[in-house]
Amino acid sequence: MTDSPTSLGSPDSPTRVLVLNSGSSSLKYQLLDMADASRLAVGLVERIGEADPRLVHTPRSGGKRERTGGFADHAAALAAVSEELAADGLGLDSPALAAFGHRVVHGGSRFGEPVVVDDGVEAEIERLVPLAPLHNPANLTGIRTARELRPDLPQVAVFDTAFHRTMPEYAARYAIDVATADEHLIRRYGFHGTSHAYVSRKCAALLGKDPADVNVIVLHLGNGASASAVAGGRCVDTSMGMTPLEGLVMGTRSGDIDPAVPLHLQRAAGMSVDETDELLNKRSGLTGLCGDNDMREILRRSDAGDQRARLAFDVYIHRLKKYIGAYAAVLGRVDAVAFTAGVGENAAAVREAAVAGLEPLGLSVDPERNTVRSDEPRIISQDGARVVVAVVPTDEELEIAQQTFALVGTENVRKNEIRTPLS
Numbered sequence: 001m002t003d004s005p006t007s008l009g010s011p012d013s014p015t016r017v018l019v020l021n022s023g024s025s026s027l028k029y030q031l032l033d034m035a036d037a038s039r040l041a042v043g044l045v046e047r048i049g050e051a052d053p054r055l056v057h058t059p060r061s062g063g064k065r066e067r068t069g070g071f072a073d074h075a076a077a078l079a080a081v082s083e084e085l086a087a088d089g090l091g092l093d094s095p096a097l098a099a100f101g102h103r104v105v106h107g108g109s110r111f112g113e114p115v116v117v118d119d120g121v122e123a124e125i126e127r128l129v130p131l132a133p134l135h136n137p138a139n140l141t142g143i144r145t146a147r148e149l150r151p152d153l154p155q156v157a158v159f160d161t162a163f164h165r166t167m168p169e170y171a172a173r174y175a176i177d178v179a180t181a182d183e184h185l186i187r188r189y190g191f192h193g194t195s196h197a198y199v200s201r202k203c204a205a206l207l208g209k210d211p212a213d214v215n216v217i218v219l220h221l222g223n224g225a226s227a228s229a230v231a232g233g234r235c236v237d238t239s240m241g242m243t244p245l246e247g248l249v250m251g252t253r254s255g256d257i258d259p260a261v262p263l264h265l266q267r268a269a270g271m272s273v274d275e276t277d278e279l280l281n282k283r284s285g286l287t288g289l290c291g292d293n294d295m296r297e298i299l300r301r302s303d304a305g306d307q308r309a310r311l312a313f314d315v316y317i318h319r320l321k322k323y324i325g326a327y328a329a330v331l332g333r334v335d336a337v338a339f340t341a342g343v344g345e346n347a348a349a350v351r352e353a354a355v356a357g358l359e360p361l362g363l364s365v366d367p368e369r370n371t372v373r374s375d376e377p378r379i380i381s382q383d384g385a386r387v388v389v390a391v392v393p394t395d396e397e398l399e400i401a402q403q404t405f406a407l408v409g410t411e412n413v414r415k416n417e418i419r420t421p422l423s
């Protein structure tokens, strides 16, 4: 995947892609023109189906608009998005629209590349719902709603799991009975793959090198968080597993714990399966440790001497360090460590603490460079450092749009060469 579309078709062929990232109660969207990879509009509908839903829409021309109420479900939310786009002259009925690109969190073992959704693909995404109960149902709703809205257009699914399919078997396997694992699809799939792919490639560019020649540790630290070890452009290990619960400490998710903990809670504390699930996904991580999931708030409280917030920060950093060390061992040679997503891009204190004491591994940050604020990829280690430490802003929507457009590029559609592995 390159950063510019490979085929633009003729000047009047459709070049726009609407990217939908549907969460359980939210819908993030971006309309991009792939002729020059520019963003025509971005927006977010949040608290869908709840008491006080809200849509925030920002067209390229500026002038943020807000709407509240009336979004009972994702279909209603997408209808409102369609109205907002139409008000900017960017309606979904436009012939300039080439495709929808959907973020789909779980693609299981089957999808190593983006695919055009047909009934078979839809059924497979549905089959994987038990492995991503918070994400796949919302992704499916987005796909179905968009299919109804524009049945003539290709709906492309871009999977979070796809980039991680190159993990060697010994990194993807859990050490449990093989027959049981295989029967129940239990293995490590990994998530945030579009971000890890985009950031590792951008990081290589920042170093002035070909991705094939670079070993990078990518730290995607958002509300959900994951680390990956990328060797020569291919993922060789990642911290999330069968579900997005494994690995780093997250906003509300525990990350790694002794697998006996949920068993103990069910046996000794009488918690149900659903209660345990809710504890580990929603009442754990930073929220579980100190009551806040927002790193800004944790840093503020911690600076003010709040011991619970300080402990939450320390647990978060300790886990992060362990993964940096583990992936240095997995990769052997590390050329760069790249911080990305909300926390990774904005929290200098997290970056500083995460590499503190790792000088023997060749890692350190320059205090001044680390505190520079910018939207551009940037190096924050000193010149000549053995390992480059960088901040590389992620752009999952752009990556999804590029993969979507590369797949349905007008010429491909015309020649009917769209890849659908199930058909």
Ligand SMILES: Nc1ncnc2c1ncn2[C@@H]1O[C@H](COP(=O)(O)OP(=O)(O)O)[C@@H](O)[C@H]1O
Pocket: 221, 222, 223, 224, 251, 293, 294, 295, 296, 341, 342, 343, 346, 347
């Ligand atoms: N200036 C900042 N300092 C520290 N953390 C920040 C800052 N800005 C955003 N964040 C963190 O980024 C998180 C959201 O990251 P993001 O990548 O947008 O997550 P997601 O896509 O999972 O919702 C917030 O929870 C917040 O803690």
Ligand SMILES: CC(=O)OP(=O)(O)O
Pocket: 105, 160, 191, 192, 222, 223, 224, 225, 244
């Ligand atoms: C897979 C995952 O954890 O996604 P998010 O960070 O968007 O919740």
Ligand SMILES: [Mg+2]
Pocket: 222, 223, 341
């Ligand atoms: Mg995110």
